[in-house]
Amino acid sequence: MDPISIIESKTVVLPSTDIDTDQIIPARFLTTTTKEGLGKNAFADWRYDAQGNAKSEFILNQPAAKGCAILVAGRNFGCGSSREHAPWSLLDFGFRAVISSEIADIFRNNSLKNGLLPIVLDEATHGWLLANPGVQLRIDLTTNTLTLPDGKAVQFPIEAFARYCLLNGVDELGFLLKQNNAITTFENSHA
Amino acid sequence: MTAKTLFEKVWEQHEVVPETADTPAVLYIDLHLVHEVTSPQAFSLLKEQGLKVRRLDRTLATMDHSTPTDPEEIAGRVPIRVASAAAQIKQLEVNCKEFGVELLGLQSSDRGIVHIIGPELGATQPGKTIVCGDSHTATHGAFGALAFGIGTTEVGQVLATQCLLQRRPKTFAINTTGSLPPGVTAKDLILAIIGKIGVSGGTGYVLEYRGSAIEALSMDGRMTVCNMSIEAGARAGMIAPDATTYEYLRQTPRVPTGNAWDRALAKWQQLRTDPGARFDREVTIDANSLEPMITYGTHPGMVLPLSARVPEKPGDAVFKKALDYMGLQPGESLLGKEIQVVFIGSCTNARLSDLESAAQVFKGRKVAPNVRVLVVPGSQRIKREAEARGLAKIFTDAGAEWRESGCSMCIGMNGDLVAKGQYSVSTSNRNFEGRQGQGARTLLASPATAAAAAVRGRITDPREFLQG
Numbered sequence: 101m102d103p104i105s106i107i108e109s110k111t112v113v114l115p116s117t118d119i120d121t122d123q124i125i126p127a128r129f130l131t132t133t134t135k136e137g138l139g140k141n142a143f144a145d146w147r148y149d150a151q152g153n154a155k156s157e158f159i160l161n162q163p164a165a166k167g168c169a170i171l172v173a174g175r176n177f178g179c180g181s182s183r184e185h186a187p188w189s190l191l192d193f194g195f196r197a198v199i200s201s202e203i204a205d206i207f208r209n210n211s212l213k214n215g216l217l218p219i220v221l222d223e224a225t226h227g228w229l230l231a232n233p234g235v236q237l238r239i240d241l242t243t244n245t246l247t248l249p250d251g252k253a254v255q256f257p258i259e260a261f262a263r264y265c266l267l268n269g270v271d272e273l274g275f276l277l278k279q280n281n282a283i284t285t286f287e288n289s290h291a
Numbered sequence: 292m293t294a295k296t297l298f299e300k301v302w303e304q305h306e307v308v309p310e311t312a313d314t315p316a317v318l319y320i321d322l323h324l325v326h327e328v329t330s331p332q333a334f335s336l337l338k339e340q341g342l343k344v345r346r347l348d349r350t351l352a353t354m355d356h357s358t359p360t361d362p363e364e365i366a367g368r369v370p371i372r373v374a375s376a377a378a379q380i381k382q383l384e385v386n387c388k389e390f391g392v393e394l395l396g397l398q399s400s401d402r403g404i405v406h407i408i409g410p411e412l413g414a415t416q417p418g419k420t421i422v423c424g425d426s427h428t429a430t431h432g433a434f435g436a437l438a439f440g441i442g443t444t445e446v447g448q449v450l451a452t453q454c455l456l457q458r459r460p461k462t463f464a465i466n467t468t469g470s471l472p473p474g475v476t477a478k479d480l481i482l483a484i485i486g487k488i489g490v491s492g493g494t495g496y497v498l499e500y501r502g503s504a505i506e507a508l509s510m511d512g513r514m515t516v517c518n519m520s521i522e523a524g525a526r527a528g529m530i531a532p533d534a535t536t537y538e539y540l541r542q543t544p545r546v547p548t549g550n551a552w553d554r555a556l557a558k559w560q561q562l563r564t565d566p567g568a569r570f571d572r573e574v575t576i577d578a579n580s581l582e583p584m585i586t587y588g589t590h591p592g593m594v595l596p597l598s599a600r601v602p603e604k605p606g607d608a609v610f611k612k613a614l615d616y617m618g619l620q621p622g623e624s625l626l627g628k629e630i631q632v633v634f635i636g637s638c639t640n641a642r643l644s645d646l647e648s649a650a651q652v653f654k655g656r657k658v659a660p661n662v663r664v665l666v667v668p669g670s671q672r673i674k675r676e677a678e679a680r681g682l683a684k685i686f687t688d689a690g691a692e693w694r695e696s697g698c699s700m701c702i703g704m705n706g707d708l709v710a711k712g713q714y715s716v717s718t719s720n721r722n723f724e725g726r727q728g729q730g731a732r733t734l735l736a737s738p739a740t741a742a743a744a745a746v747r748g749r750i751t752d753p754r755e756f757l758q759g
Contacts, residue, residue, distance in 0.1 A: 115608075115609075116609050116612065117609050118490055118491070118590050118592075118609075120590065120721075120723045122721065122723040122724070122725060122726050123723065123724060123725075126725055126729075127702045127703060127704050127726070128703065128704060130328050130356075130357070130704060131328070131357050131373060131375035131376045131378070131379050131704060132331075132375065132379075133331035133332070133335075133378065133379060133382045134331075134332065134335075135332050145724065145725045145729055150711075150729070174609065175491070176490060176491040176494070176524070179490055179491065179524060179590070180426065180521075180721060180723060181425070181426045181440075181721075182329065182424055182425055182426040182428075182440035182441060182442055183328075183329065183442075184329070184332075184424075184442035184443040184444060202491050202494060204491070204494060204524060205460075205494055205495065205524070205525075205526050206426055206440055206441070206442060206521075206526060209441075209442060209445070210442035210443075210444065213442065213444040213445070214444065259315070259458060260312060260313050260314070261313060261314045261315055261456065264313070272444075272448065272456055273336075273340075273444075273447065273448050273451060273452075275456070276317065276448055276451070276452040276454055276455075276456065277342075277451065277452060279307065279308065279317050279452065279454065280452075282307050282308055282317065283307055283317070283319070283345075283452060283453065283454055286307040286319055287319075287453075290304075290319070
């Protein structure tokens, strides 16, 4: 995983609350055995009509969404299933951060492990971002701050170890493998 | 000694390394359940890094999500219809063989939905930590296990190290008082709980379901309740083990026997929340006041008692979008609404007692014209038992389809789909847009409510059938 420190981008906004992982990537696209190429299926049922043509009225199909790395979504984003295909598809689409006032536990974990930054903001800031799509934001993981267009910086929480891994491009599995002695000791005492 | 909750006891028994400000806990996993959809990329990672599965004795694989339920496909008389699913099934077979993982495969008489076979084999036991690349892993919490869904990266971590990095969640007591009235089931109880705390009410928490209405439930009912913890946002939901739990487990093939059983039992009996232990949050639900429940929207929190009307929320665009998707109006009653599909199955409601409950309604009756009914047992064991007890014949005599076990129309990955615009009364766990097929309109309910809708062709209070 590549290290992440600064993300600068305009936002794209999906204001719906409770956007579940079946919307992020419908289950029929999960019969894959790789992680690659899932971006084309992100929000498939919102993006395409029954014939598979892109719906021009949907925000992710509009020119304004092109190149946007920051998705702002309504409260409780990513609820539902544990499919890691959800962050894989968002990353492949081009997103690097997701902002909401509440993000579901499993989706948040999966995102952190893949370099998609899940940012939970206070309701006032979140509400402002929902109401002002397309604004330019700067996310700085070295200081845990998100800078709004007026220069105001807002702090966001992030779990310390996940942050360390993201900043340094470190893989959690490597850390766990180094715990081998402790794990063996545990196994021997709990046989 | 500090009074502890059930969750805290299980958590602390599995800390290989406790958490610090800088690092999460290294949590030991006792049982890792693996299926075809969320494991291929994890096995690939192990291959890339030259790693082995650390504990084959703690790893159990099956196929359920994209697996066919059509007996012709299972028997190999016709090819598996969804070619990508066939490839995924094959990949699991190859991976399990290469790594030496026990696989209850397509032809195994023990195959079934991963959250149904764990308990029925007795692999699921009180006090264990159990994970699976599936959010409904919470089901196993019905036995007093700490069980939660993980992503594929974590599947790889557990395969390689038998551990996960975890921050300790908060605790949330769901207290119940009273008892469920006749015709009101575990499914109605959990739908009412989700309606009360909301679809994100449990985010960050492990739930513990407690009190008289929970204690009165069978293991099947307790599994239905814990199964839907994730629909309230909670990764895990637990119920303290008791005599009902031990009686269930004693009949299962993989529990300890003889003296080892006695030792296990003595440990399990400690797994109760101590008097005076504090939860971070608590709510109380009065079971006496509950009715059969049904969802009307596009998440499980949009739920009402059958006798109630769809709420009115003027100016709420998200609410309007959900009702538009469902083809429903504010103020409308769901009773009497025509439906086209009934699905009885899934890790929520495909156990033997669920099938018995549906069969009570179907017995001597016919499925209404123009309604398609799919009954999909949760496992091959349940399938055989339902056939031996005559339940399968009741379903097929009524005009329902009787299938091989699998996730089927709950997730629609194997071709078992609801068509666009159709109303489906489903005993599954999610009514998300498109969950059962593009444009499908899912109404979640109990097996009895689903069966009542099947025979009338309309949404019906199942208690009408209990009284007759």
